[in-house]
Amino acid sequence: MRALVVDDSRAMRNIIAGILRDIGFEADTACDGQEALNRLAAGPLPEVVLLDWNMPVMDGFTFLVEARKKPEYADVRIVMVTTEGEIAHMVKALEAGANEYIMKPFTKDVIAEKLMILGVMPE
Amino acid sequence: MSLSATDFDYIRTLVMKRSAIVLEAGKEYLVESRLIPLAKREGFSGLEEMCAGMRAKPSPALVEKVVEAMTTNETSFFRDLMPFEAMKKQIVPELIAARGGSKCLSIWSAASSSGQEIYSLAMLLRENFPALRDWRISLLATDLSQEMVARTKQGLFSQLEVNRGLPAPLLIKYFTKEGTHWQIKQELRDLVEVRQMNLAESWKLMPQLDVVFLRNVLIYFSVETKREILGRVREILRPDGTLFLGAAETTLNIDENWTRVQIDKTSCYRPGAAELRKAA
Numbered sequence A: 001m002r003a004l005v006v007d008d009s010r011a012m013r014n015i016i017a018g019i020l021r022d023i024g025f026e027a028d029t030a031c032d033g034q035e036a037l038n039r040l041a042a043g044p045l046p047e048v049v050l051l052d053w054n055m056p057v058m059d060g061f062t063f064l065v066e067a068r069k070k071p072e073y074a075d076v077r078i079v080m081v082t083t084e085g086e087i088a089h090m091v092k093a094l095e096a097g098a099n100e101y102i103m104k105p106f107t108k109d110v111i112a113e114k115l116m117i118l119g120v121m122p123e
Numbered sequence B: 001m002s003l004s005a006t007d008f009d010y011i012r013t014l015v016m017k018r019s020a021i022v023l024e025a026g027k028e029y030l031v032e033s034r035l036i037p038l039a040k041r042e043g044f045s046g047l048e049e050m051c052a053g054m055r056a057k058p059s060p061a062l063v064e065k066v067v068e069a070m071t072t073n074e075t076s077f078f079r080d081l082m083p084f085e086a087m088k089k090q091i092v093p094e095l096i097a098a099r100g101g102s103k104c105l106s107i108w109s110a111a112s113s114s115g116q117e118i119y120s121l122a123m124l125l126r127e128n129f130p131a132l133r134d135w136r137i138s139l140l141a142t143d144l145s146q147e148m149v150a151r152t153k154q155g156l157f158s159q160l161e162v163n164r165g166l167p168a169p170l171l172i173k174y175f176t177k178e179g180t181h182w183q184i185k186q187e188l189r190d191l192v193e194v195r196q197m198n199l200a201e202s203w204k205l206m207p208q209l210d211v212v213f214l215r216n217v218l219i220y221f222s223v224e225t226k227r228e229i230l231g232r233v234r235e236i237l238r239p240d241g242t243l244f245l246g247a248a249e250t251t252l253n254i255d256e257n258w259t260r261v262q263i264d265k266t267s268c269y270r271p272g273a274a275e276l277r278k279a280a
Ligand SMILES: C[S@@+](CC[C@H](N)C(=O)[O-])C[C@H]1O[C@@H](n2cnc3c(N)ncnc32)[C@H](O)[C@@H]1O
Pocket: B018, B019, B020, B021, B071, B072, B073, B074, B075, B076, B079, B110, B111, B112, B113, B114, B117, B142, B143, B144, B145, B148, B197, B198, B199, B200, B214, B215, B216, B217, B220, B246
């Protein structure tokens, strides 16, 4: 299974991608929403995108809205991974088509359990 | 300064007597890591002094704190997921069909820790079974630890705790944000009865039950205690009731009067030995 990690912080990208690889994913990374859109367009499509909210160039929310306009990405699960912990943010992301929401700080278990809920788990 | 053999023995006997939790040789590090901070908080210079103090004049309050400190309260919402999926897809629909007459359903989370297990079940029922709205649903949560009982009653969880296993849509729907924490809504707290209860002592006032979640607690007990507890669960579980154990737990070679039932990727247990069930 493939995952795409989108975060402007290199340290954060490495942490999340490392966790995903431990779980058994092939993890790719992108630094902002625009790069992530390019990645999706180039294919192959990941099963899941782990997405930061605040990023330069194109933020995570804009990416989410753009990605959800494309029916061909409908099966891609999108998980927000963000410091934004207000209910209003969560509602906004879920209404825009995010499938899950993880608040930083998180642990490896948090990521694994959320992916299990979404039914994206390498055997 | 490390724990003397006499002090380890004292603690281990005490914890065994009060909670049935077995501390084998080799668990000295665990006693130290859990009790040294407690000793300091209680104003002792260290573990040795606390043990000496307790031997000289045991205070019930301190004994309780020691036992509580030796429990492991690790838990999460929808822990292991599969048992909850089995509840959703099979167990609850079957119970709804079978109990249509009485419209009563009772579920017990024995060793509920901070409450994630019972509230996961409460949310599962609310989300998936609107037909149960006019049923009498009894959700019982019990734990040995007074602190865990209080926490379950309060239903207050940290950011990290609500991150763990809880689908975001359920967080939004069933919790309110209280500063840096999240509290499960009153309407769900009202569904749950929370009590302090030691599984290893005699059980008072237990109702007949349809489903028992007895997960990740038998592992701490001796085989004899496990057997005794499983026997008592059989007495209060209805004949078509269901028992869920933790992923690393089983009735096998402990109490043979259960039938293991596989549901998708999880197993649960029904009262009655397999041969008897086949014959019936
Ligand atoms: C690891 S937690 C399990 C929580 C939950 N059932 C789960 O699976 O996530 C174990 C709990 O068992 C409780 N416990 C330990 N000994 C007990 C006893 N003798 N009677 C009742 N509860 C006990 C502890 O206080 C602790 O909260």
